[in-house]
Amino acid sequence: MPLNIIIVLVLAVFMSVLGLILTTKATNSSIESARDLNARLKSLFEITKQFRETLHLDVLLKKIMESAMGLTSAESGSLLLYDEQGNLKFQVNTGINSPTINNRILKAGEGIASWVVETGQPVIINDVSQDKRFNQEFDNETGFKTRSVMCVPLIHSNEIIGVIELRNKKQGIFTKQDKALLHSLADQASISIAQNRSNERQHSDFIHITEILVGAQDYMENKKGHGRRVANYANLIGKQLKLSDIALRKLYYACLFHDIGMLKIDITERGKREKVLHHPKLGYDLIRPVSLWNDSADIILHHHERYDGDGYPAAKKKDEIPLGSRILFVADTFDVLTDKDSYRKPLDYEAAIAEIDANSGTQFDPLVVQAFKSAIT
Incomplete structure (x- = not known):
């Protein structure tokens, strides 16, 4: 075989191998890239x-x-x-x-x-x-x-x-x-x-609306700061009872708005018991349609139910009453008993605690009263 033909064949094989190597490298590179x-x-x-x-x-x-x-x-x-x-x-x-x-x-x-x-x-x-x-x-x-x-x-x-x-x-x-x-x-x-x-804007709006409504309640007679104080007391009780963060949140807003139904009662009739008895239901009706607070509405509705069933508006008793309502009732009563701006002569803390303790099992849930005493003293 002539030398020039051998050289051509060798070069052809070399180029084929080189092409295969380059193709393999390119393929591997593509695979790696993929x-x-x-x-x-x-x-x-x-x-x-x-x-x-x-x-x-x-x-x-x-x-x-x-x-x-x-x-x-x-x-x-x-x-x-x-x-x-x-x-x-x-x-x-x-x-x-x-x-x-x-x-x-x-x-x-x-x-x-x-x-x-x-x-x-x-x-x-x-x-x-x-x-x-x-x-x-x-x-x-x-x-x-x-x-x-x-x-x-x-x-x-x-x-x-x-x-x-x-x-x-x-x-x-x-x-x-x-x-x-x-x-x-x-x-x-x-x-x-x-x-x-x-x-964030919605949350900011939510806070402002809450403050507006709480502020409106502050203008009612004997109610300035009442909702916030009740919320603080209730939060202490709730934590003592190891409520979840979600439950504490529901309770907090229920406390802030528990008397909001009073705004729907004519100012000249807010001292009449037969009118005041309607404020839990009126408050429930106001809060229930609002998605921001509707999970607090039931607590508001039943916050004047007594443990013995002699409360209002539904005469529920014991565990029929939402736990949040039972907590709110104790916190609300304690603030009314101790508030110097209340409609009655205020008691000191010890006397107010004794008053609530005396009504444990009748007006108030004993479990809540015990948690209240542990949290407040």
């Missing part, structure tokens, strides 16, 4: 689940930042949100040690993050020294050396509410895959942030 992506997608799923379960905004924002950096292997990052005044403010900063950045307001046109919120477009810049949008003042202020940046907007209901900015991938450069993952995380984060803010 495995990495799958792991990160699973992580993203778990992360978004955690977002939904986080109730406090500060905790949520830290989780978002930590998760974004973990998914993309970034060295540092910041999460900025618009506040109620329309200022874009640094809320969370991770991987940098500079307290001056916290809560700092980012001015319009200042840096890459500002460009992203203005355009609504995510961006990867793997060499910030070549990009005029990069603001060197950040590095000067923090002492951090930024090489690369990946930034995505936080968008909810077609409105930009903030931005996530990550800096310096630990190995290699930020990729399109990194950007896609961060964008998906940002979508879920935006929903959770908006929901969390809505919950």
Whole structure:
């Protein structure tokens, strides 16, 4: 066989083997890349689940930042949100040690993050020294050396509410895959942030409405501060009886509103017993339709039932009476007995406790009385 043909055959075999090696390496690389992506997608799923379960905004924002950096292997990052005044403010900063950045307001046109919120477009810049949008003042202020940046907007209901900015991938450069993952995380984060803010506003409204109604009761004769004091006494009793947090919450609001039915009785008739007897039912009717407090309504309805069945409005007795109502009855009575602004001459604490103890088993539940005495003395 001529030498040139042998050389050609050898070269052909060599190229075939080389191609096989390169193909195998490419295939292995693809498999490795797919495995990495799958792991990160699973992580993203778990992360978004955690977002939904986080109730406090500060905790949520830290989780978002930590998760974004973990998914993309970034060295540092910041999460900025618009506040109620329309200022874009640094809320969370991770991987940098500079307290001056916290809560700092980012001015319009200042840096890459500002460009992203203005355009609504995510961006990867793997060499910030070549990009005029990069603001060197950040590095000067923090002492951090930024090489690369990946930034995505936080968008909810077609409105930009903030931005996530990550800096310096630990190995290699930020990729399109990194950007896609961060964008998906940002979508879920935006929903959770908006929901969390809505919950905080509702909670704030709830507190204000509660204060308004409690304040309205304070204007009734002999009732100033009564609901709050009763709630404090009842809470002590409830804890002594080892009630759950949910049960204590129901009891607390029942105590605050136990006399709210009096507001529906004409002011000129509040001293008439036949009218006063209706206030538990009137209070129940007011509170029951309100989802914020409807689980406290039954406690209000029965807070004047006696343990021996001689109370009102339903003449229930013993365990037929909700435990919360039995606790409220003792706490209410104790405050009336000791309040200097009450309609009767106040007793000192010892005399009031003795009065309640004397009516244990008839007017009051003995178990509740014992818990009351243990808690108050």
